Amino acid sequence: MAIQPFFALSTDTYFVRRVHQAGITQTYAYSPDPSRCRTTGVPDGSIDIQFDFYQNDVRARVMGPVPSHNVLETEPGHFYFGIRFDPGVLPPFIDGKFRDFCDQVVPLDDCIIDRKLEEDLIQSHFMGMRTDILLQAMHYHVDAEKDVAQKLFVDAVIQWIVKSKGCIRMDELAAHMQYSTRYIDKVFSQTMGISPKQFSQAIRFQNTLSQLTHGRSIKMVDLAQLCGYYDQSQMTRYFKSATGLTPKKYRDQIVNSNYESKFINC
Template sequence: MPAGLPRPNMGVLNLQGGEKKFKLSRHAASEALSFFVKHYWIVSWDCTDEDPYLQHVVPNPCVNLVVEPHKTFIFGPSTRKFSYPIHGKGIVFGVKFKPGGFFPFLNQPISTLLDHPLEVQSILDLDGSGLEEAILSMPTEEDMVATMNKLLEPKLPPLDEQALSVNRIIDYIASEREISKVDQICEHFDIHIRKLQRLFDQYVGISPKWVIRLYRLQNAAETMDGRLPVDLARLATDLGYHDQPHFIKDFKAVVGSTPEEYRRWVQES
């Protein structure tokens, strides 16, 4: 990324404020894994003797393998905001699979993972505690990345062209901020809505409508995270909302606050 440009938040709300409390780094997976894995992410913190800090995340349509002491699981996508308490000292390692990238490992609809985390031994040769020992005991982030590459590479499934198609669709949704309706996706990719819905149930785990909504609300939050003056009515229009009350309702349902409340929180942090 060119110098001077902010990193994409990727759903981490008020990342600039949060990084006063923790360090977030992202690392590329090996070339062999790049078809399936978007990136590795590592969050570390030392807030000893400080008040707990609650970090909020709007989910991406991705499966995450999360390595954390006594909480190591594979988590499917969600339509709800996730809040994580930062306190004491700790570190978490994550594998973010590309949208559709975990289905070839699972071979059953990703929607089955909603609210049902999966044990890591379902795809690896060790259980959660063994993976925690293998990854979190490493002295550097680079060592953690190298270890995870070595664990995942022998388990690679065949490449899946449908997963690639799903990735193209979601990349389009993420990059085209004016996309607000499923019909726009069907028209652009010349795909019937029923087929699109089946693909998303199988490969993504949440519906195309929800994927669009999550990305538009991430776009809204990221715009406000810039701490520059924002015309919320214009922002709603730019993101494809035909009226501001609908935008406010969606934003509050997923983020947990109104856009005005969120903007005020960002400015005060």
């Protein structure tokens, strides 16, 4: 499951509904603490759609996957509702290709196909209602992808990478897919905007992040081995590029913030 822990670290109360259906990982909502309005997005291979509510004003944006940590600006007094999709999933009511959103933040008005869906999400006041509306939309809208065979091919590559938690080697992937590594890289990169290796790195990092967030007693050297890194140094280098922190400093921040107590499951 793709997680963005710095969103929760920016607030005292983080509402979440874990969905795991129809390509949706979770929906979430929070209001940032005035002293923590600069938060960090990290690699997850996923797209978020986020609504920003303030008094009678509503703005919405599509946030694509990032290759390394980046700063996200939020504002005090604003309420944010977000939808996180599974890694590699572009919702069918969004116009474009997955590659169009990599390392980009795009206004939702510029790319949404279904205006009524946007209005329904804005007018609903409960997370459960918004989640149900989204699930219906994911089933209702037909994927407009013209090259169905290519989409199925890329989806299969994504499934192998996610199943391995980002640890599958490219030669192993080629053996499973029965295509050359060059062909897989070409087709995947054309569709996704990132290479299979980059996508694998994001998925492996997410596994590392999850282990540190929820399994805090594990030793770093054991964590590196568990998550498929060559050694602890390799894990630390990638983790720091992805978060701006070393694994140890990140774990200390999680512990000191009483991270788990922030969550309210809806």
